[in-house]
Amino acid sequence: MGKNIITTPRYGKNFKDRLYLPAIYEGCKVTFKHFFTNINNSNAVDTLEYPEEQPSDITSRYRGLHRLTHRADDTIACVACFMCATACPSDCIFIEATERDDNKDEKMPKSFSIDTLECIFCGYCVEACPCDAIRMDTGIFSLTGNSREDFVLNKDQLLSYKGAFGEENSCARS
């Protein structure tokens, strides 16, 4: 002890600090400076002119819209195990299973839909999936629609999205 104690100075006790007005002046200097530089050249403000400019810095770890992956022969990778639906904290994955007839696996989803209005984009479904069948690597960050139903993505829509970062097919099912 003793040696390593650093006494930080206490502010706010002397007259100048208690007067408060000099501090306001200092603060105003900063905000006014920002204001006047930016109003003078508003094109230099470092923002994205969305939607004309699109973000270019989406990393491969970004959790975008979901998609269902394919196997090498373009069939669905999902085996309808309901792991994702179980893991989902917002209960927004709805799966109906059916028998699979191409001898690849026993089951596949008849319908698979995600209500993206309920989804919180936590990524638990991706973590839970044993088949690498559901992914959030589409890089899509905005979804628009005119009604609530437009936001419930069905199996075909989910299968139609492409991965944005190279890995296209499921890594666990071939």
Place this chain on the structure above:
Amino acid sequence: MSMASIIVAITAFVLGALLALLTIPVLVWLERRTAGLVQDRLGPNRTNIFGFRLGGVVQSFADVVKLLIKEEYYPSHIKIGRWLFMLSPIITFTAALLAFMVIPFADTLIIDGEALRMQPLPVEYGVFWYLAIGSVGVIGVIFGGWLSHNKYSLLGAMRATSMVVSYELPLGLAIISFIVTYNTVDFNAMVQYQTDTLFGFLPSWGVFLQPLASIILIVALFAETNRNPFTVAEGESEIVAGYMTEYSAMKFAMYFMGEYVAMNTASAVIITMIFGGYQLPYVSTQMLLENFNYFAYALIVLVPAFTWWMISFMRKNNRVRPSVTTDSGRIFETKVITIFLLFLAVVVDAILLYLSLIPNVLATQIAVTMIQVVIFVLKLMAFNMFFILIRWTLPRFRYDQVQSLGWNYLLPLSLFNLFVTAIVVVGVN
């Protein structure tokens, strides 16, 4: 009542109503854009009508339309005092609006020996009117918070009440110091008093005559308008929206707009009391009338210079970046506004030239009044900008801190200031 007096009364009223109401969308827009620019963002600049975005001010009108056609939701748990619940935003809004109505925009016009005041409400006891009506606004806040039957609203209303008891006294005492100094309760006479010079070089503005009272006045008016750093009645992080929590659609908009009208009123009171009102420093109305030609010549040079500056500012900033391909009609907008501004400058110059070449007493008077109105609006907007920039600079006070500021510092200071003022005034006379 002569024809002239009726015309002047109507003009003053319309001007006052326009200044109070039309500044609301402008102020909302100004606030949002300023916030953006201070924080290195741009703020709303997209909404447009046929490609005319006017820097984004159209957004405010779109917001008003949105609020008007929103569902009128009435919280079902409020069983008693429904009508008062609905009435309270109106009380706040109307109080702020009425308080604005005693501010003079220009000097008293004298036509055919008849003195016509350029105030929407031509009264001689403006300060009392302002004090009486201005404080009513908070009653709407308290009613609204109480009748919402909601803990957040109740807390918000309670804080608003605690604010009133802490700032009203210093505000009143500071204003009394001004009344003692100027020896009048008439806003117009106060402005007249401030056209003199002090020690030969300073304009005798209240801010130089009474620096301490001026600071107290500004601080207290910040508190009265519920602006930062005194936004204790609402607090996102603690009590949601405070007294406004249960209000929606146009009821909410009334509170919201009332806040901006109150800010506008406070700015008007501040510039009228301590920054010389509608007068240019050193220049009295008499001087303007007598030497109108010189002012007209100066303006003939200044108006095109200002227009040129506005156009070059617009050409520099109203365009998209090189990285964006579509310009969404900005070049066309710039062109049209440039032509409009040039046309306006030419018209104003022509009128000024005509007036300076062919002297006409009545026309000169009207021109001087208009110049004063313009000066008033410029000063008003400058002070509103100050209000807005302060909001984006300072953090919020805790409400007990506001109380201790009011009672422990501002009240003794304003009392002290009042004593000194009284002694000096009595000693000098």
